[in-house]
Amino acid sequence: MVGRMRPLLLLALTLPPAVAAAQPQPAVLAGVVTRDVADGQPTGAPLRGVTVAVSGVPRRAATDAGGRFVIGGLPIGTRDVVVQAAGFAPVTIQAELAAGDTTWIDFALVPTGAAAARGTVAAAGEAAGAPGLVEFDRRRKGGGGVYFTRAQIQRFVGRRLTEMLRPIPGVTIATVGGGTTVIASRRGLTSERSNTLCYFQVIVSGVRVYSYDPLTNELPPDLELFDPANLGGVEVYAGGARTPPELNSTGAGCGTLVLWPQTPQ
Numbered sequence: 001m002v003g004r005m006r007p008l009l010l011l012a013l014t015l016p017p018a019v020a021a022a023q024p025q026p027a028v029l030a031g032v033v034t035r036d037v038a039d040g041q042p043t044g045a046p047l048r049g050v051t052v053a054v055s056g057v058p059r060r061a062a063t064d065a066g067g068r069f070v071i072g073g074l075p076i077g078t079r080d081v082v083v084q085a086a087g088f089a090p091v092t093i094q095a096e097l098a099a100g101d102t103t104w105i106d107f108a109l110v111p112t113g114a115a116a117a118r119g120t121v122a123a124a125g126e127a128a129g130a131p132g133l134v135e136f137d138r139r140r141k142g143g144g145g146v147y148f149t150r151a152q153i154q155r156f157v158g159r160r161l162t163e164m165l166r167p168i169p170g171v172t173i174a175t176v177g178g179g180t181t182v183i184a185s186r187r188g189l190t191s192e193r194s195n196t197l198c199y200f201q202v203i204v205s206g207v208r209v210y211s212y213d214p215l216t217n218e219l220p221p222d223l224e225l226f227d228p229a230n231l232g233g234v235e236v237y238a239g240g241a242r243t244p245p246e247l248n249s250t251g252a253g254c255g256t257l258v259l260w261p262q263t264p265q
Helices: 002-013 134-142 150-156 161-165
Strands: 027-035 051-054 060-062 068-074 077-084 091-097 102-109 118-123 146-148 171-176 180-185 201-204 207-210 231-237 256-261
Antiparallel strands (some): 051 060, 051 077
């Protein structure tokens, strides 16, 4: 009886991936943390070094000098988001993380002893206080990369971000890791295997969310998670030599993709 079951077991183990249930796209959490009224300090000043964590997930982020943060690869569903900083009252709110979507959380933290900080949740592209495009405009005027303004991005609304990026010289758009769409360099591309690709570092709202390391198997964020309708600016630098010094890092040797969410009107 056992001998008859072995072929069935072998068949089950060798079924192609196509028969497996489709896995939902992960969610992305992003936002800005600022200072509320306190001790004569300017209201709305961005807070650097604030820890942002999501319950039940090992990933966390620290805000940059502009108070911005991005956490990708999150499971979908309702999650507690915990924001903590020395000298400020910790805050926990619930956020609904949707598959393949970006949820923005804007926080105004109050110093310890004051009223509880206020957190507001908004869908991507609708968040108040989304980062501006000052850095984007400055680098666009200086040249060195390929830049898409909001007016140019409008032509791709209703389409995929990859359609905008694919024609850029030196850029390869590939699907790896069972369905993750990435931007990479053609340098060293010798086959269709993912480990032959040189992935671009990815920066969202000024926050580096991915840095290429050839010694690990970590993949960049899935480009399908970013809807052109929610973008206000895009910068592409094909290769480390073209990446501006302020964006350069050890993981930028293949190139850099910078995405700026649309600033609410």
